[in-house]
Amino acid sequence: MPDFGEPETAGRRTRAADILLLVVLGALMAFASISTDTYLPAFPVIAADFGVTEGRIQLTISSYLIGFSLGQLVWGPISDRVGRRGPIIWGLGLFMAVSIGxxxxxxxxxxxxxxxxxxxxxxxxxxxARAMVRDLYARERAAEMLSTLMLIMAVAPLIGPIVGGQILLVGSWRAIFWCLTAVGALSVAGVILIDETLPDDRRGGGRLAGVWKSYGRVLADRRLIVYAASGGFYYGGAFAYIAGTPFAYIDYYKVPAAAYGLLFAVNVIGLMAANFANARMVARLGSDRILRFGAAVAALSGVTLAIDAWLGLGGLWGLTIPLFFYFSASGLIVANSVAGALAAFPREAGAASAVLGAVHYGAGIFSATLLGWISDGTPWPMGVVIGAGGVLSLVASLMMRKA
Structure with missing residues (x-):
């Protein structure tokens, strides 16, 4: 398969431009984490401020995931027709305005x-950001670049809860959203500085009604569906972790809100290490093999977590240790599943990326909402949802051989 974009653009981009591109794309890919992880330590405070239950505040994650899934289905195919930079700037403008709300x-x-x-x-x-990577690189190189980007974007979940906890020490939870507004403004400035990655001759053209045809071609690809399912089931468990740990750690095990960010950061370090390893090994071992191994790690750690949460084994450590391995597996699953799914769609990378995102975050919607419904004040419901996500991700990854 040709390495679309790379031969003709590599010589024209300076090293400084490449570094800027990596930083900006990493920031863009981190927006889900930036928008959620920073206010996680404030969950109990927000619940108390509004006089509602923890399950009610967890719905702020569910609603976010609904918007995130639907939004991707719009931005992806639009960008296939008008380019990437304009829609990103429009989206970030909306993000800033609503963060004030x-x-x-x-x-x-x-x-x-x-x-x-x-x-x-x-x-x-x-x-x-995913579509821009596909604009520039083909499959194995795209997996390597996505892993590198995830090393950059991992800074958000690494410092987000810590920053959120520190903001709560000096201000209210509302200050967190004012800070997110400023982050949006900085991201717009970064996007303005980078070049467009989708040249005119590779844009779909035509009316936006053609979006449905693009989705039809993408959804007809069985391999894309299998890759999306493997990543989606994993994300289902990951968002149960995001929605469930503030109450499991802070309320159930009485971890201080400021210290919650440190526990979160340990898991992100594992994710960064896995992404670093993936970037180094993917060309030699192949993305599918690494993906299956990562899914196996997620399944084993998820089942262990469910058992520990059910029986109360190990107390807080019975949660944090298997969660470390589950979260770290993201570095082996996400980049490889995305690169594999996008490989066949050089001209419809936006639409294909949108389908992936909708599946991933749609699974997150389901798991976060389910967790809100079955929450009983203990870590057990979180453990069950994460364990199921890991096992189903492994099942889907094993189906790739038949796709």
Missing amino acids: CALSDSAEALILWRLMQALGASAGPVL
């Missing part, structure tokens, strides 16, 4: 609605 929310219901709209804007970042 989140900061001014006067009820849980208002925050849930604002988070839905915030996600519609934020979703432009990751879906188009």
Whole structure:
């Protein structure tokens, strides 16, 4: 398969331009984490402020994931026709405006609605960053580049909860959303500085009604569906982790809100190490083989977590240790599943990326909502959802050989 874009652009891009591109794309891919992880330590505070249950505040994640999934389905195919940079800037503008709405929310219901709209804007970042990688690189190289980008984007979940916890020490939870508004402005400035990656001769053209035809061609590819399913089931468990750990750690095991960020950061370090290893090994071992291994790690650690949470084995450590391995497996699963799915769609990378994102975050919607429904004040429901996500991700990855 030809390495679309790389031969003709590599010579024209300076090293400084390459570094800037990596930093900006990494920031764009991190927008889901930036928008969620930073306010995780504030969950109990927000619940108390509005006088609602923990399950009600967890719905702010569910609504965000709904908006994130739907938004990607819009931004992806639009960018296949008009280019990448414009839609990203439009999306970030919406993100900034709505982040102000989140900061001014006067009820849980208002925050849930604002988070839905915030996600519609934020979703432009990751879906188009993935498409831009596909514009420039073919499969194995794309997997390597995605792993490198995830090393950069891992800074967000690494420092997000820590920053959020520190903000709570000096201000209210509303200050977190004012900070997110500023992050959006900085990201717009970065996008303005980078070049467009989709040349005119590779744009779909025609009316936007052709979006449905693009989705039809993408959804007809069985391999894409299998890759999307493997990543989607994993994401289902990952978002149960995001929605469940603030209450499991802070409420159930009485971990201070500021220390919660440190526990979160340990898992992100594991994710970064896995992404680093993947970037080094993918050309030699192949992305599919590494993906299956990562899914096996997620399945084993997820089942272990479920058992520990059910029986109360190991206390807090019975949660944190298997969660470390589950979260780290993302570095072996996500980049390889995305690269494999996008490999066959050089001209419809936006639409294919949108399908991937919708499946991934759609699974997150289901798991976060399910967790809110079955929450009983213990870590057990979180453990069950994460364990199921890991096992199903492994099953889907094994189906790739038949696709």
